Amino acid sequence: MKTVNPLHRSDQLHRDAGTFYRSTYADADRVYSLFDSFSWANQLVLDDALDASKLFVRTLIPPLHRERFLPLRLWESMYRDGSKKINFYGDENLRYGDAVYYGHPSRSMPGAVELPSGVVDVDLCCDLPVDPSVVLIRNEHFFIRGGHLFFTVDPFDCLPVSEGPSGDRFVTIYLRGVAVDRRYVQDRLGVLLQTQGPSTAAFCAFNNLALDCVMDGTSRLPQLLGKLYGVPCTSDTETVEQTGFDLQGRWLATGRTVYFAPLSARFLYGPGQTVRAGTFLTDAIEPIKGSSLPAGIPIILERRFLGAEYGAGLIFPNEESVLTLDRRRPYPTFRIVGRDEDVGRFWAVFYERAGDRSILSRHAVGGTMNPARFLYRHVLYPRALFFRVFRDRCGPATLPVINTRLFRGLLPPGVLFSILTVTKTQCFDLNLPELESVRNDRYTAAKRVTGTLRMDTANIVTEKC
Numbered sequence: 207m208k209t210v211n212p213l214h215r216s217d218q219l220h221r222d223a224g225t226f227y228r229s230t231y232a233d234a235d236r237v238y239s240l241f242d243s244f245s246w247a248n249q250l251v252l253d254d255a256l257d258a259s260k261l262f263v264r265t266l267i268p269p270l271h272r273e274r275f276l277p278l279r280l281w282e283s284m285y286r287d288g289s290k291k292i293n294f295y296g297d298e299n300l301r302y303g304d305a306v307y308y309g310h311p312s313r314s315m316p317g318a319v320e321l322p323s324g325v326v327d328v329d330l331c332c333d334l335p336v337d338p339s340v341v342l343i344r345n346e347h348f349f350i351r352g353g354h355l356f357f358t359v360d361p362f363d364c365l366p367v368s369e370g371p372s373g374d375r376f377v378t379i380y381l382r383g384v385a386v387d388r389r390y391v392q393d394r395l396g397v398l399l400q401t402q403g404p405s406t407a408a409f410c411a412f413n414n415l416a417l418d419c420v421m422d423g424t425s426r427l428p429q430l431l432g433k434l435y436g437v438p439c440t441s442d443t444e445t446v447e448q449t450g451f452d453l454q455g456r457w458l459a460t461g462r463t464v465y466f467a468p469l470s471a472r473f474l475y476g477p478g479q480t481v482r483a484g485t486f487l488t489d490a491i492e493p494i495k496g497s498s499l500p501a502g503i504p505i506i507l508e509r510r511f512l513g514a515e516y517g518a519g520l521i522f523p524n525e526e527s528v529l530t531l532d533r534r535r536p537y538p539t540f541r542i543v544g545r546d547e548d549v550g551r552f553w554a555v556f557y558e559r560a561g562d563r564s565i566l567s568r569h570a571v572g573g574t575m576n577p578a579r580f581l582y583r584h585v586l587y588p589r590a591l592f593f594r595v596f597r598d599r600c601g602p603a604t605l606p607v608i609n610t611r612l613f614r615g616l617l618p619p620g621v622l623f624s625i626l627t628v629t630k631t632q633c634f635d636l637n638l639p640e641l642e643s644v645r646n647d648r649y650t651a652a653k654r655v656t657g658t659l660r661m662d663t664a665n666i667v668t669e670k671c
Contacts (some may be wrong), residue, residue, distance in 0.1 A: 329383025
């Protein structure tokens with residue numbers, strides 16, 4: 207019994223047509239093109255059906271929809287008006303962010319076509335959807351910036367040109383390998399978990415892992431934090447086999463998978479070492495213990511954490527504080543920043559619940575104690591999770607910080623979860639005479655400035671609870 211061949215394979219359909227249409231028939235090429243077009247049409251229907259079936263399984267949701275081809279008409283008058291252009295700096299096209307450029311452009315490239323709504327990526331540009339004669343390759347003949355298609359070659363010189371009713375010329379471009387953002391991940395997983403992020407595989411994996419935590423508990427919380435900041439974290443006990451780096455970044459290979467990290471980060475493990483599940487492989491995220499609290503960063507307990515009976519929050523300095531003993535409190539205390547009534551209430555509740563007033567008595571009055579470390583060790587631990595994140599060492603797949611609010615819903619009541627975000631210390635020099643000379647080319651300087659000004663930016667640390 208002969209099996210029916212899939213309709214989306216034109217080569218198989220052509221072979222099944224028989225020897226007559228393959229060799230004897232004079233228009234065999236036309237038959238092949240007909241079969242090819244017929245297969246392409248069925249392939250589009252099949253792609254949509256596959257996308258629809260995957261949307262029912264959360265682990266299979268595709269971040270982007272893929273189109274085989276998409277037609278795009280480019281009018282010459284709109285292409286050459288110069289309203290859309292991109293600047294080049296030096297030999298390469300350097301971009302900082304989405305719209306901000308630095309430096310002096312060496313040249314500019316006018317002329318672009320706006321991509322259809324939702325299109326984020328294109329592999330090829332052709333003159334025909336099936337059996338094309340002209341093929342333009344991405345990053346060689348065109349590139350994409352800010353939702354626009356910029357050509358490094360003139361499309362009106364290499365593609366078939368038609369003339370419209372008003373006399374304006376146009377070319378029809380068929381985009382091949384088109385990636386369309388239909389918000390699959392946001393509309394199905396993001397709405398469910400109230401998360402926000404781009405249509406990427408990283409955001410899809412983050413949401414699926416969050417749903418696993420909802421069902422299985424918070425044992426995989428470090429992996430979820432790693433997904434949020436693009437930091438590699440082991441999902442099982444693994445043995446490191448090899449490490450290395452290239453122009454794209456660093457990589458670490460285990461018996462299960464290969465992990466990647468930027469060049470600014472450093473892998474903490476080498477070949478032969480066994481790493482337990484839930485371990486951060488780079489120094490981008492550092493779990494904080496009571497003895498490793500960053501110096502100078504205090505612990506702040508807000509009123510909603512302490513209780514409604516408190517008038518305001520309390521600040522526990524992360525520095526050595528002298529132990530004192532006064533008449534109002536017949537037990538040793540140290541410095542806490544806050545209202546006097548709130549501080550007194552904290553000490554009374556603390557010793558009442560501890561049931562032991564000798565916790566600080568073993569330290570001689572007049573000695574010193576670090577309030578932040580004491581609070582972490584005797585009050586918060588083990589119901590507190592602190593992590594320090596170095597943003598300059600995180601990967602390129604970092605998700606929006608607003609998703610940190612998801613952790614509060616995953617953790618059980620009474621657990622303090624805090625993320626300390628640390629930015630890199632930067633310093634740069636401003637050569638004022640050089641800046642003034644550039645300014646004089648366009649404006650009239652009121653006063654001549656001499657000397658070099660050096661500016662340093664201190665560490666910026668933010669805390670999210």
